[in-house]
Amino acid sequence: MTFKRFVIFLVVISVAFAIFDLYFQFVNIQNEMNEELTNLSAAFSERIEGITQFISIMQLSKNITLPSGIKGIIEINDDGNVVKSYGLENYTRALYDFSALSGTYISPITNVDGNPVITIATKSPSGIIAVEIDPRVALSNANLYIVDQSGFGVNLSSNEWKTFISVLAKNSNFIIDWPYLFVKEPTYGNYTLVNQVRISSIIYSALGASLPSYILILAIFFLTGFLYLHLKKKDKPVEEFLDFLSEIKTFRRYEGSEDQKFVKNYNDLVNEWDRVSKSYASVIDEISQTNTDLIKFNDLYAELPMIFERIDNEESFKDAIRIVARRILDLSKCVKGVGIKYGQQIFNIGTITPYDFQSNTKFTLGIKTHSSTLDFVLDLDKFTTTDIFKELLVSLLHHVGSVVSMYELRTERNESARYDPLTELLTRQEFSNLVFREIEILKRENEQSAFVLVDIKDFKEFNDRYGHFEGDVLMKYIAKVIKNSTRITDISCRWGEDSFAIYFANFKKTDMKTKESEIIGKIKEFKRSVNVKIGVSYYPQDGETFEELMKMAEERSNTQSE
Amino acid sequence: MRKYLIISVIIIAIAVVAIVFFFEKNQKPVVGILFPVDSATSYSDRMAGVLIAIRSLPDEVKFVDIDFNSSDLSTVVSKSINSGIRYFVTFLTSSQASELRSVVNGKNVILVDSQVTNPFVINEIKNFYTISPTDTIQASAIANYIHAQNYKNVLIIKGDQNPIYENYLSSQIAKDLNNYGINSVIKEFDQNLDATADSVVLIMSSERVLNIMPRIRSKYGNVPVIGSDWTLDQTLLNSKKSNGMIATCFADLSDLPQSFKESLYKIKMFPDPSMLLAYNATIVVFILAKNDVGSNDAQKFLDSRVFVGSNGEFTFSNKSASSKVYFYKISGENLTLLWSWR
Numbered sequence: 081m082t083f084k085r086f087v088i089f090l091v092v093i094s095v096a097f098a099i100f101d102l103y104f105q106f107v108n109i110q111n112e113m114n115e116e117l118t119n120l121s122a123a124f125s126e127r128i129e130g131i132t133q134f135i136s137i138m139q140l141s142k143n144i145t146l147p148s149g150i151k152g153i154i155e156i157n158d159d160g161n162v163v164k165s166y167g168l169e170n171y172t173r174a175l176y177d178f179s180a181l182s183g184t185y186i187s188p189i190t191n192v193d194g195n196p197v198i199t200i201a202t203k204s205p206s207g208i209i210a211v212e213i214d215p216r217v218a219l220s221n222a223n224l225y226i227v228d229q230s231g232f233g234v235n236l237s238s239n240e241w242k243t244f245i246s247v248l249a250k251n252s253n254f255i256i257d258w259p260y261l262f263v264k265e266p267t268y269g270n271y272t273l274v275n276q277v278r279i280s281s282i283i284y285s286a287l288g289a290s291l292p293s294y295i296l297i298l299a300i301f302f303l304t305g306f307l308y309l310h311l312k313k314k315d316k317p318v319e320e321f322l323d324f325l326s327e328i329k330t331f332r333r334y335e336g337s338e339d340q341k342f343v344k345n346y347n348d349l350v351n352e353w354d355r356v357s358k359s360y361a362s363v364i365d366e367i368s369q370t371n372t373d374l375i376k377f378n379d380l381y382a383e384l385p386m387i388f389e390r391i392d393n394e395e396s397f398k399d400a401i402r403i404v405a406r407r408i409l410d411l412s413k414c415v416k417g418v419g420i421k422y423g424q425q426i427f428n429i430g431t432i433t434p435y436d437f438q439s440n441t442k443f444t445l446g447i448k449t450h451s452s453t454l455d456f457v458l459d460l461d462k463f464t465t466t467d468i469f470k471e472l473l474v475s476l477l478h479h480v481g482s483v484v485s486m487y488e489l490r491t492e493r494n495e496s497a498r499y500d501p502l503t504e505l506l507t508r509q510e511f512s513n514l515v516f517r518e519i520e521i522l523k524r525e526n527e528q529s530a531f532v533l534v535d536i537k538d539f540k541e542f543n544d545r546y547g548h549f550e551g552d553v554l555m556k557y558i559a560k561v562i563k564n565s566t567r568i569t570d571i572s573c574r575w576g577e578d579s580f581a582i583y584f585a586n587f588k589k590t591d592m593k594t595k596e597s598e599i600i601g602k603i604k605e606f607k608r609s610v611n612v613k614i615g616v617s618y619y620p621q622d623g624e625t626f627e628e629l630m631k632m633a634e635e636r637s638n639t640q641s642e
Numbered sequence: 643m644r645k646y647l648i649i650s651v652i653i654i655a656i657a658v659v660a661i662v663f664f665f666e667k668n669q670k671p672v673v674g675i676l677f678p679v680d681s682a683t684s685y686s687d688r689m690a691g692v693l694i695a696i697r698s699l700p701d702e703v704k705f706v707d708i709d710f711n712s713s714d715l716s717t718v719v720s721k722s723i724n725s726g727i728r729y730f731v732t733f734l735t736s737s738q739a740s741e742l743r744s745v746v747n748g749k750n751v752i753l754v755d756s757q758v759t760n761p762f763v764i765n766e767i768k769n770f771y772t773i774s775p776t777d778t779i780q781a782s783a784i785a786n787y788i789h790a791q792n793y794k795n796v797l798i799i800k801g802d803q804n805p806i807y808e809n810y811l812s813s814q815i816a817k818d819l820n821n822y823g824i825n826s827v828i829k830e831f832d833q834n835l836d837a838t839a840d841s842v843v844l845i846m847s848s849e850r851v852l853n854i855m856p857r858i859r860s861k862y863g864n865v866p867v868i869g870s871d872w873t874l875d876q877t878l879l880n881s882k883k884s885n886g887m888i889a890t891c892f893a894d895l896s897d898l899p900q901s902f903k904e905s906l907y908k909i910k911m912f913p914d915p916s917m918l919l920a921y922n923a924t925i926v927v928f929i930l931a932k933n934d935v936g937s938n939d940a941q942k943f944l945d946s947r948v949f950v951g952s953n954g955e956f957t958f959s960n961k962s963a964s965s966k967v968y969f970y971k972i973s974g975e976n977l978t979l980l981w982s983w984r
Contacts, residue, residue: 088646160882170852172880178910185910188686229909230689231707232679241679245689246705249696257706270909 090304094297101293105286110254110263117265117273120224120236124215125268128200132184135209136202140164150211151197157207168199168212175201179208186269188228189215191241196226196234223277229270236273244274317343369412370468376411377472381479383407388487397487398425404480405429408458411476412469417442417459422484423452431459445474447481450488454481500574502552503559508581511573515583516626518571522585522619529619530592532582533633534558534599537611539578546608554606561602565595579637581630589618613637671931673729674708674722675924681712683847687876687911688733688756691920691952694905695928703931712738716745723751729931731923733916735872736760736807743767750937754927756919759871760810764961769937771944772962773923774892777811780871783967783983784890785818788841790981791866796826797839799854801846804872808845811870815843835861845870848878855883868969875916884972888980891915892965893922895977897953915968922951922963 131150140155144166152168160176162169178185179201187199192212201210215226219237227233231245247255247262255262261282263275287294317337324334333350334343387404391397405418405427417430419437426434436442436457443458456477460470498510506514515531522529536542536558543551555574562572562580575581584595596614603612615637617623622632675692677685696705706727710718715738719730723746732739732755739758746753746769754771758764761776788796796819800808816826827837831850835857842858842865844851851873858867867887869878874889893915902921906913926949935943944958956963966984970977 170881170883172876173882174876174880174910174912177912188684188911190684191681194680228686229911230686231693232677232686232689241709243675243677243679243689243707243709245675245677245693245696246707249693249705 087304087308090300094300098290098294098297101290102286105289106282108289109282109285113263113275113277114253114265116221117224117263117275120219121265121267121273123217124226124271124273127217128186128268131200131211131213132202135200135211136204138204138209139206140166140209150213151192152212154210155204155207156210163207168210171201171208171210172199175199175210176208179203179210184269185210186271188230189226189232189234194239196239196241198228221275223275225274225276226267227264227272227274233274242276244272247274248272314339321346366466366468370466370472373412373469373472377476380407380411380476384480384483385486388483391487398427400487401425401427402429408473408476411473412465414461414465414469415458415473416461419457421453421455421457428457432457443470445477447478449481450485451492452484452488454484456480500559503555503574503580505559505562505580506571506573508573508575511571511575511581511583512626514571518583518585519619519624519626519629523624527586528588530584530587530589531617531619531622531629531633532584532592532596532599533575533615533630533637534562534580534582534603535576535613535615535634535637536578537613542608542610550608554608554610557606558603558610558612561599565599565602581633589621592616592618615639670702670704671729671934672704672706672727673731673924673927673931674706674727676708676710676719676722676730676732676734678712678715678733679709683849684875684877685733687914687917688920690906690909690911691756691917692731692924694902695921695924697905699925699928703928716741720745723749728752728937729927730754731756731920731927733757733920735804736763736810737804739763739767739770740806742770746770752927752930752935752937752940754923754930756916756923757872758807759962760807761962762810763806769940770961771926771940771958773919773926773956774871774963775965775967776962777807777814780890780967781811781814781818783969784815784843784868784870785822785824786983787868787969787981788819788824788843789822791841793841793866794824795837795839796824796841796843797835797837797862798826798828798843798845799831799833799835799858800828801831801844801850803847803850807872812843812845815845839865841866841868843868843870844873846873848873848875848881848884851878851887852881852883855887871915874914874970876911876914879912879914879972879977887972889915889970889972889977891968891970892963893918893951894953894966894968894979894982895970896979899952902952918952922949922956925949925951 135153140153140163144153146153146166152166154165154168154171155163156171156176157163162171172187175185175187180203183203185201189196189198196215197212198215199210199212201208216234216236222235222237224236225233225242225244226236227244227248231243231248233242233244234240235242244262246257247264253264256279259279261277261279263277265273267273318340320336321334321340321343324336331350331353333347336343338344338347384404387400391400401420401422405420406429408418409415409430415430417428417432419426419428419432419434421437426437428434432442437455443460445456447454447456458473498506500507518529536554539551542554558580559574562582566572566582566584569585571583573581596616600612600614603610615633615635617629617632617636619629623629677689708718708722719742722730728751730751730753732753734755734757736758739755740763742753743766746767749769752769752771753767754773756773758770758772759774759777759780761778764770764772764776798812798815800812812828816828819826827839829835829837831846831854839862842862844854844867846854851869855867864886869887869889871890871892874891878884878889895913895915895918898913903913926944929947929949930940930943933943941961948955948957956965958964966982968979969981971980
């Protein structure tokens, strides 16, 4: 039941109770009036009957003192003649006739000198005795009237006369004739007792009698009022919350009182929503960051081959490693320092120091490359570094390792292309390139140089005789002799299948004989018999181009005797 | 809560309007029963007549008791008129009725009386009607009766309580007797009875009759004593002093319905003309009130109707009921109809 319904129920109950109580008080008053009239009627009847009984047995003497309340007395014989009378000289025909007929008679009220008088008559042994009495009695109730059979009445305690014809004409004992209520009660003879009361006074009496009930009802209403105010106060947060809900446009927390459970539940929901939203936002951020990282990683992935592609010497390789370290550092703010150790070389940037390669306090990763090792030490922020970033980073570092391996392989492959794999001397092509540049330098500096061609004669027969393995040993031996007989600035190569070319920079013609002897001498020291020829050409005497000079050297080697 | 409040106000307003409408629609016309409460004369017979009449009537008219003293009649009637009462049953003397002329003339009220017989009083009050024949008719009836009885010297004694009635009726009787060649002397109630008379006419109240009868009997012996209509009431009938007296009345006491007699027996009263006229007056006022007859239409309404009274039908003519005049001899317990005249 809601409070409004409770209040309506209380009002209905209170009004019903008030009406019932008022009705009850009215009934009480009515009963009291009835009882009063009944008692008065009994007293009046008793009085009249007493007088009747008294006079029915009396005989009037000559001298008589009238009892109190009796104004006159008369004795009438059976012939209708007055025998004796005191204060009452005449009698009425009705008195005589009805007394003779029914034994007793009570007359209508007559006005004798302003005082009400009724005559009571009864048969006695000597005839009929009638007395006149004043019907009035001392009463506290000033509203009571004794009314005769014609409707003429007199107040029982005062000298007020009134007619009650319309009241007597009604059958009901309660007659409302505003502003009066008449209550009547038949009494002795044809008389009627009438209580004439102002309705307003009855209402006042009833209200007065109901006052405790009204006070009780009032108290209940006050208590209800207090309860209402209390609940209203309690309801106020609810109303505010409802207002808040009616105006809400975004799902947000209610900042008012959380006394009500549903308000608290609502705020818990909002908190949960906020948490989920933040988590979602965090995931979105993380995804976004990861995307950003991926882009950076992808860029780096794409850039790495290019970084290592341009390397042509050791310094540029170091630069490439430094660039890689810088790029890794720039991948994210969570990377505070990067250290790369390649072989014995250490590259560090940011918070990483060479010492960090010895301690295990940082993130480390060692990668075996094709021909070396690549150790990474990274200072990662433990709060902002995500697992996925780490995984991406590890993958990237491995890729760096792969790229370095590729670089190593490429370098190695390039080296193999320059040198002859059997003799470990430059190839003819590489020798041609180097010497071509040397000739250009000779032209600019105007220096002298010598080109020597060493050719093994009958090398095919040697192989046939001693086997190809022994032929390879011979080739390696001659290459070793040439390496030992040349300066570091000199250039030598395997010129053909069984020939070697040597470029002697700044070498004078006069010194060549000695050099030729030295080389041939050492070759002759081989364990097998070897027949070699040497052809020499000089720059610029024999030509100014490489082709001219090598052609000359070949021709001279062919013409040289053993 | 506001919704409940509005609904409650509407329901209460509808209830109030309905009650007022119902009250207005069902408001019964009110008839005032005007009785003196300080008179030495007993009005019990007239009151009983009214009471029996009201009990016999349907509950379509509201009757209210209006008490007055001899000193405040005009005030009481004026207040009653102001309170909305338009119809009155009255039991006035001609003098009292004359007092009301200024109060009721020009007002939409109707007074129906059972006692006033003076034609001048009846005519000077526009809204005043009487259930009795006028004194002119009564005087003619009494003179005719005396003439018929062949009385030659008539002593007319008039009372001192209702001068308009007493003066007019006594002089009118004397005039009518004179027309018959009968001698008559008019005496005041308290004057010496020194005239020669073979019959006496008393024009006074019953109290005065009982008062003067011993003197008459002492002076004139058993001469016929004829009382006017005012004399005959319960007081007179209840006294042995009225024995042998001839009473004038406007009702036939010998032809009463049994139910009327039984009603009277229950309340231990005997019928008298005043009672019957009071009954008739009540019936007439009831019909006027029930038909909502206004003062301007009252005479026409009354003249056009035949009313059924306590002892038969009667009609109105010239503001008074056109009933016969009866002469009864009071002898002990009985009333003996001697003669009637119209």
